[in-house]
Amino acid sequence: xxxxxxxxxxxxxxxxxxxxxxxxxxxxxxxxxxxxxxxxxxxxxxxxxxxxxxxxxxxxxxxxxxxxxxxxxxxxxxxxxxxxxxxxxxxxxxxxxxxxxxxxxxxxxxxxxxxxxxxxxxxxxxxxxxxxxxxxxxxxx
Numbered sequence: 714x715x716x717x718x719x720x721x722x723x724x725x726x727x728x729x730x731x732x733x734x735x736x737x738x739x740x741x742x743x744x745x746x747x748x749x750x751x752x753x754x755x756x757x758x759x760x761x762x763x764x765x766x767x768x769x770x771x772x773x774x775x776x777x778x779x780x781x782x783x784x785x786x787x788x789x790x791x792x793x794x795x796x797x798x799x800x801x802x803x804x805x806x807x808x809x810x811x812x813x814x815x816x817x818x819x820x821x822x823x824x825x826x827x828x829x830x831x832x833x834x835x836x837x838x839x840x841x842x843x844x845x846x847x848x849x850x851x852x853x854x
Contacts (some may be wrong), residue, residue, distance in 0.1 A: 717843040725842050726766035727759060730842060736765050736815040748804040764788075765812045772822060772831045773839050780828035784809045809834040 714722075730736050736742055738761045748755055749765070757763065771787065788804030812830055816822040821835035831839075 714843040717846050719770065721846055722843055723763060723766045723770055725846060726754070726769060726839065727762040729792055729831060729838075729842060730765055731759060732760045735819045735821070736762065737775065737813070738762070739811060745808065748789060748802060750790040750802040756835055761812070764808065765816060768809065768812055769821065769831070769835060773790065773836065776830065778825045778827035778830045781806055781809050781813070783828065784813075809824060 714744060742761050744754060746752075747760075768784065771784065782803075785803035788803070788809065789802055791799050792802035793799045813822060816835070817824070817829070821838065821847075822829050822850050823832050824830075
């Protein structure tokens with residue numbers, strides 16, 4: 714899993730989540746920003762699936778568990794406020810929370826004492842996708 718380029722893994726996982734209807738895009742997704750520090754909603758129409766895939770990857774890497782507050786810090790950014798000094802602002806908690814709830818419903822994530830962790834099914838899914846990417850790369854060379 715760690716041998717695969719992160720962006721490629723996230724995009725492939727997002728495509729898999731969308732095609733197999735593992736997660737569904739809520740009605741409010743086209744209108745929401747991903748954090749206070751952002752000026753506009755994302756321009757990618759499939760950003761919800763990309764965010765869900767990125768959360769899965771982060772949960773795989775941080776195998777002890779991650780909570781919503783830690784994920785908000787990871788997806789936060791620089792909040793520019795005109796003439797005032799910019800400060801850090803966390804990402805949208807609602808977006809992360811709803812994504813985690815959908816992934817829990819699909820059986821890929823579960824709650825633990827230290828936040829959310831990947832289930833065996835979630836780990837298996839990411840490892841299968843990364844193996845298929847590695848096989849494709851080996852076939853090209």
